Amino acid sequence: MKPLAKLASISKTLKNEVVTDWINQGKKVVGYVCTYMPEEILLAADILPYRITGKGARDTSLADAYLTRVNCSFARCCLEQGFRGEYDFLEGSVWVNGCDHIRRCYDNWNAKIPRPFMYMLPVPHMFSPEGRQWYKEEVVKFKDAVEAHFNVNITSEKLSEACKIYNETRRLLRKLYDLRASDAPPFTGAEASIILSAGFVMPKTEYNRLLGSLLNEAEKKSKAPQEKVRLLMTGSLMDDSEFVENVEDMGAIVVTDALCFGARYFWDRVAENGDPFEALVDRYYTHVPCPRMAGEYPTRRDFILNQIERAQVKGVILQHIKFCDLHGTDNAMLKMDLEKKGIASIELEREYGPLGDAGRVRTRVQAFLEKIGG
Amino acid sequence: MIVAGCDVGSLSAEAVILKDGAILGSEIIRVRPKAEQSAIDVMDKTLRGLDLSYEDIDYTVSTGYGRETISFADHNISEISCHGRGAHWLIPSIKTVIDIGGQDCKAIRVDKDGALEDFVMNDKCAAGTGRSLEIYSEVLGVHISQLGSLSLNASEPVTITNQCSIFAETEIMHYLMEDKSTADVAAGISDAMARRVKMLVGRVGLKNDIAMTGGVSKNIGVVTCLENMLGTTFVEFTEDPQIIGALGAALFAADRLKKNSKEP
Known part of the structure; x- marks a missing residue:
């Protein structure tokens, strides 16, 4: 199977073939929801970190009974898949106080379908030396909990090794984004979304191998520049290649993003010199911030403006999941700031x-493209 | 050169035929379950009235909710651009267009050439749309076409606070049970509709001249409320305001035909 087809097949099913292989080797899989959870700690304990999503949920009738009307559909779909037993292959899950929606998902998950290892990792909402100290203490507690539960010893060497593997993923994904930023992107935004999604639900060593050969292949192919309108997508969690395809269908190509399922996930690396634990804490605490971090809007805005420049973006899609106040208000501010720079957004x-x-969605995007001359 | 514009919305479908830059004819029908069938029916009706056939049409642009499924169309353009274009063609001084259709409402700003400058559209909700007016008139027991004029007879308009159409319907039933007059309730409905739309106009920015398109622009109650709230007067069209989307589509069809014939 070609690398892209293989990644697509992995990203499609929750308990995919690579996860099954991993479990068959007698190893554990632990779920997580938020990118403020340092995955390297789990990998250093030979546990597969697996990002929980609501993929595949057809309705949310079970979750609806436990969540309020104003909980977002992401939290709803995740919980639904949990209730339906789709995540029974997880040994446990690690949650972060990212937003109230996901906390309510955790509450119900913990109460109704707990697995042996359930963990809430609190992350401070502000950047400060005290906040960094607090976050470090929490990561230490988390590491201790993993060691105690799984009866393992997470040494500095193992942690360094895990960081190197993850940094290789980050390097490759950066290369993917360099190619997408070029005049002739070898992948559509929908394809990129599939490539990215697969990386969250499989061992990174295997992912690096597939991604590496996929990128080598793409580099060799010469592609003609496309006439499509180049877009950046940002906002709420987005792992839905069909949504991206729907946008691109109207005559556009998504060439970059500022999503936690995209650029924000891999842009920053863990420093490889010095103490790996300190480096890990630094990286996860200060990586391109989610709007859950208070007062960090300018950092994210500047990150987006840089992405716009490096990928020659003509329009910005500011999407948010209904009831996602963090991204909804962030998008409203972004719209105004982008306007000041003469960049169209919707x-x-x-x-x-x-x-x-x-x-x-199609009507709005089509009109948006007509407006910016697509 | 004969071109057509076909606008298939959620409640009604319209067709407009243009010949050498003048309107030959137009029709409006209630939609069928399938968009393609609505398009065929409204086109058939329009062509029949003009004694024309599909072969006489040089280019067709479809628009509206069903625009992508119409096989006889040569191209499709969003209804947002089409309403702007159609309104601007009829009234060249137009800057802002409010379109309230069956299931959505939008505020559109166009530039001096009628090209789309900016737009805001309601979110996924029937509140402030033609469909909600239909529901409310049923509760009041009046025909939708009477709702607007009825509201002008109000002495003490009620206040409808719920944004959700279904909850608003319950609220209306409650007022009727309290023995409020249908005119007072109808005025409350107009006011609630206008408030929703005012918010959209506020977001896109009001620039005169301004006009209203779509089925709800035929409701004098909503129009009057909205004019008062915005402190402006809407410019009136010489054509039926419900065909503006289809008219815009037909104008784009003419543009594209000209452009295509210039290219070797």
Whole structure:
């Protein structure tokens, strides 16, 4: 199977073939929801970190009974898949106080479908030396909990090794984004979304191998520049290649993003000199911030402006999942700041999950492209 | 040169035929379950009235909710651009267009050439759309076409606070049970609709001249409320405001035909 087809097949099913192989080797898989959870700690304990999503949820009738009307559809779909037993292969899960929606998902998960290892990792909401100290203490506690539960010893050497593997993923993904930023992107935004999604649900060594050969292949192919409108997508969690495809169908190509399922996930590396634990804490605490970090809007805005420049972006899709106040308000500010720079943008409210309102999105995107001369 | 614009919305479908830059004819029908069928029916009706056939049409642009599924169209363009274009063609001084259709409402700003400058559209919700007016008129027991004029007879308009159409319907039933007059309730409905739309106009920015398109622009109650809230007067069209989307599509069809014939 070609690397892209292989990655697509892995990203499609929750308990995919690579996860099954891992479990068959007698090894554990632990789920997580938020990119403020240092994955390297789990890998150093020979545990597969697996990002929980609501992929595949067709309806949310079970979760609806436990969540309020104003909980977002991402939290709803995750919980639904948990209730339906789709995540029974996990030994446990690690949660972060990222936002209230995901905390309510955790509450219900913990109460109704707990697995042997359930962990809430609190992350401070502000940047300060005290916050960094607090975060470090929490990561130490988390490491201790992993060591105690799984009866392992996470040494500095193992941690260094895990960081190197993850840094290799980050280097390769950066290369993917360099190619996408070029005049002739070898991948559509929808394809990139599939490539990225697969990376969250499989061992990074295997992922690096597939991604490496995929990129080598892509570099060799000569592609003609495309006439499509180049877009950046940002906002709420986005692992839905069909949504991206729906946008691109209207005559556009998504060439970059500022998503936690995209550029924000891999842009920053862990320093490889010095103490690996300190480096890990630094990297996860200060990586391109999610709007859950208070007062860090300018950092994210500047990151987006840099992405716009390096990928020659003509328009910005500011999407947010209904009830995602963090990204909803962030998008409103971004719209104003982008306008000042003369960059067109459109705000789209969406639901996570099955594309019930594809037509609504298509109309708005089409008009947006007509407006910016697509 | 004969071109057509076909606008298939959620509640009604319209077709406009243009010949050498003048309107030959137009029709409006209630939609069928399938968009393609609505398009065929409204086109058939329009062509029949003009004694034309599909072969006489040189280019067709479709628009509206069903625009992508219409096989006889040569191209499709969003209804947002089409409403702007159609309104601007009829009234060249137009800067802002409010379109309230069956299932969505939008505020559109166009530049001096009628090209789309900016737009805001309601989110996934029936509140402030034609469909919600239909529901409310049923509760009041009046025909939708009477709702607007009825509201002008109000002495003490009620206040409808719920944004959700379904909750608003319950609120209306409650007022009727309290023995409020249908005119007072109808005025409350107009006011609630206008408030929703005012928010959209506020976001896109009001620039005169301004006009309203779509089915709801035929509701004098909503129009009057909105004019008062915005402190402006809408410019009136010489054509039926419900066909503006299809008209815009037909104008784009003419543009594209000209452009295509210039290219070797």
